[in-house]
C-alpha cells in the first residue's frame with residue numbers, strides 16, 4: 001500500500017485537503033439551499049435564497065416562518081457551522 005500510482009496521489013492529496021476544509025466550516029458561506037421535507041401533513045419545499053427563507057406550507061404564508069424553515073436552518077447553522085449569506089452577485 002506504500003506505492004501510490006501516479007494517478008492516485010493527486011486525488012489523495014485533495015482528499016486530505018478536503019478533510020481539513022471539512023473541519024474549517026466557517027470557510028463556507030451558503031447562498032442557496034432548496035430542499036424537500038417530508039412533514040407530518042405532506043411534502044414541503046423549503047428554500048433559502050438571497051438571504052431569505054421560504055416554504056410552501058400555509059403557516060409560512062401567514063407568519064413568514066414555520067417549523068420546516070426553523071428545522072432546516074438549525075441543521076445548517078448548528079450542525080454544519082456554515083454561514084447563511086446574502087447573495088453578493090446581484
Ligand SMILES: [Zn+2]
Nearest residue numbers: 055057066068
Ligand atoms: Zn413550512
